Amino acid sequence: MSSQPSLKGSSFTLSVLQLDNRDAEQAIEYLAAKIAQAPNFFRYAPLVVQLDGSEHQVDFETLKRGIEALDMRIVGVTGWQHEALKAQIHGAGLATMQGGAATSQPTPSQAPSSHANKDAQTPARQSAMVVKTPVRSGQQIYARDRDLIVLGAVSNGAEVIADGSVQVYGALRGRAIAGAQGDTEAHIICHNLQAELCSIAGSYWLSDQIEPDYWQQPALISRSQDALQIETLQI
Amino acid sequence: MARIIVVTSGKGGVGKTTSSAAIASGLALQGKKTAVIDFDIGLRNLDLILGCERRVVYDFVNVLNKEATLKQALIKDKRCENLYILPASQTRDKDALTFDGVEAVLTELKEQGFEYIICDSPAGIEHGALMALYFADEAIVTTNPEVSSVRDSDRILGILDAKSRRAEQGLEPVRQHLLLTRYNPQRVVDGEMLSVEDVLEILSIPLLGVIPESSAVLNASNKGVPVVFDSEADAGLAYQDTIARLLGEERPLRFVQAEKKGFLKRLFGG
Numbered sequence: 001m002s003s004q005p006s007l008k009g010s011s012f013t014l015s016v017l018q019l020d021n022r023d024a025e026q027a028i029e030y031l032a033a034k035i036a037q038a039p040n041f042f043r044y045a046p047l048v049v050q051l052d053g054s055e056h057q058v059d060f061e062t063l064k065r066g067i068e069a070l071d072m073r074i075v076g077v078t079g080w081q082h083e084a085l086k087a088q089i090h091g092a093g094l095a096t097m098q099g100g101a102a103t104s105q106p107t108p109s110q111a112p113s114s115h116a117n118k119d120a121q122t123p124a125r126q127s128a129m130v131v132k133t134p135v136r137s138g139q140q141i142y143a144r145d146r147d148l149i150v151l152g153a154v155s156n157g158a159e160v161i162a163d164g165s166v167q168v169y170g171a172l173r174g175r176a177i178a179g180a181q182g183d184t185e186a187h188i189i190c191h192n193l194q195a196e197l198c199s200i201a202g203s204y205w206l207s208d209q210i211e212p213d214y215w216q217q218p219a220l221i222s223r224s225q226d227a228l229q230i231e232t233l234q235i
Numbered sequence: 236m237a238r239i240i241v242v243t244s245g246k247g248g249v250g251k252t253t254s255s256a257a258i259a260s261g262l263a264l265q266g267k268k269t270a271v272i273d274f275d276i277g278l279r280n281l282d283l284i285l286g287c288e289r290r291v292v293y294d295f296v297n298v299l300n301k302e303a304t305l306k307q308a309l310i311k312d313k314r315c316e317n318l319y320i321l322p323a324s325q326t327r328d329k330d331a332l333t334f335d336g337v338e339a340v341l342t343e344l345k346e347q348g349f350e351y352i353i354c355d356s357p358a359g360i361e362h363g364a365l366m367a368l369y370f371a372d373e374a375i376v377t378t379n380p381e382v383s384s385v386r387d388s389d390r391i392l393g394i395l396d397a398k399s400r401r402a403e404q405g406l407e408p409v410r411q412h413l414l415l416t417r418y419n420p421q422r423v424v425d426g427e428m429l430s431v432e433d434v435l436e437i438l439s440i441p442l443l444g445v446i447p448e449s450s451a452v453l454n455a456s457n458k459g460v461p462v463v464f465d466s467e468a469d470a471g472l473a474y475q476d477t478i479a480r481l482l483g484e485e486r487p488l489r490f491v492q493a494e495k496k497g498f499l500k501r502l503f504g505g
């Protein structure tokens with residue numbers, strides 16, 4: 001192993017504070033209330049501040065002091081569109097950053113807020129999320145950055161989503177969405193196909209688009225070119 | 236230890252109140268000290284089915300609001316010595332149901348030595364239904380053999396797994412039982428209703444009982460005598476079996492086969 005320092009690109013899941021009305025004090029109050037619900041989850045957590053792209057003034061000093069007083073740390077500010085604002089951000093000792101598609105914010109029941117999930121060179125592998133109970137109508141399960149394995153059935157009206165592949169050991173009667181972030185190599189495997197919807201990286205079939213021959217059979221669905229394809233599982 | 240059992244369904248009109256009254260009476264007949272609570276605030280019903288509507292002075296909401304003591308509000312059943320009813324309020328609104336208030340009532344019932352506390356849930360998945368199931372140790376998921384009822388039961392099972400006190404505190408999960416009501420074997424044969432097997436395959440929880448569709452149920456509620464007392468009726472006997480199973484006895488299913496075909500039909504095929 002090399003002991004040389006190295007600089008690599010890596011992406012992280014971060015909490016994003018949406019600062020639409022530009023009121024620093026109101027934002028801090030809001031954060032304080034959130035933290036009160038789950039103090040340990042937010043302690044020393046990194047935070048990105050997202051501006052709404054308008055020209056309005058923001059009191060970055062107050063924002064920074066307020067957030068640090070809450071034991072959180074601003075990683076950077078994104079969403080600025082004017083050079084003047086950028087200079088102000090830098091003036092407050094904060095970094096500017098670009099991009100970042102907002103997903104729904106992580107909640108305390110999910111994984112820690114800042115783990116590396118993908119490495120620019122060698123993709124970090126995460127083991128699958130395993131769900132041992134049936135997924136009932138009205139429930140939604142999301143396996144972020146990994147595969148999802150459901151040992152029971154997925155009911156009508158339930159939704160199982162993974163950035164990787166979805167495997168259902170029982171009957172799949174609800175909706176299955178694999179490759180939710182666009183991974184076209186992802187697949188859906190189930191032992192009894194009765195899905196309301198199957199989607200891989202945005203291509204989807206509704207139940208009536210599934211060939212009747214495969215209905216209620218064990219099946220493997222994958223994606224080739226832009227279309228879904230299906231084969232019977234021979235086990 | 237007291238067992239807190241919620242009778243729930245999601246869908247309305249499937250037989251929760253009928254079943255709560257029958258099961259509570261049946262348990263009391265077996266000598267178990269039983270309380271049955273009507274959580275359907277604003278649509279008081281349970282007291283009618285149990286035939287004690289004219290004896291309601293105070294109700295559940297009065298107790299929650301400390302306008303009456305639990306002792307004052309509990310109605311002692313006339314038929315079963317061990318049965319007590321806590322009626323719902325017909326006038327108040329269901330926001331009176333608070334976690335702390337309901338918990339205090341359940342705790343007091345336990346302290347008074349009740350062995351079974353049956354909670355008759357309102358339909359839906361809103362506040363009243365959530366309060367009825369929140370403290371439950373067990374759930375009797377009441378389902379009719381049709382697709383929409385099964386779907387709603389599935390939804391309720393998910394809520395029991397996620398939002399009950401047991402789920403929130405990481406305790407042993409709520410024990411789930413399936414009670415299939417208004418079952419009509421002939422309509423199953425005719426393909427108009429789901430079979431016991433169909434429902435079990437979708438919900439995959441243990442079966443507690445199958446209650447046949449029966450005119451005796453309506454008669455019983457009109458008279459204010461729970462159908463479990465009617466040993467002439469299929470539905471009464473099926474509830475008796477259900478209660479025995481709840482108490483740990485093994486009993487074979489009855490009344491799930493369509494009537495035998497006549498001699499000629501058997502000879503020549505139906």
Ligand SMILES: Nc1ncnc2c1ncn2[C@@H]1O[C@H](COP(=O)(O)OP(=O)(O)OP(=O)(O)O)[C@@H](O)[C@H]1O
Nearest residue numbers: 247248249250251252253358417447448449452453
């Ligand atoms: N086994 C049965 N056979 C025939 N009728 C039945 C049976 N069970 C219940 N019923 C009838 O169905 C109707 C609804 O029953 P019940 O009031 O017990 O349902 P519920 O689930 O409590 O309704 P709600 O959701 O409104 O509280 C009543 O008219 C009752 O008599």
Ligand SMILES: [Mg+2]
Nearest residue numbers: 251252275280
């Ligand atoms: Mg009712």
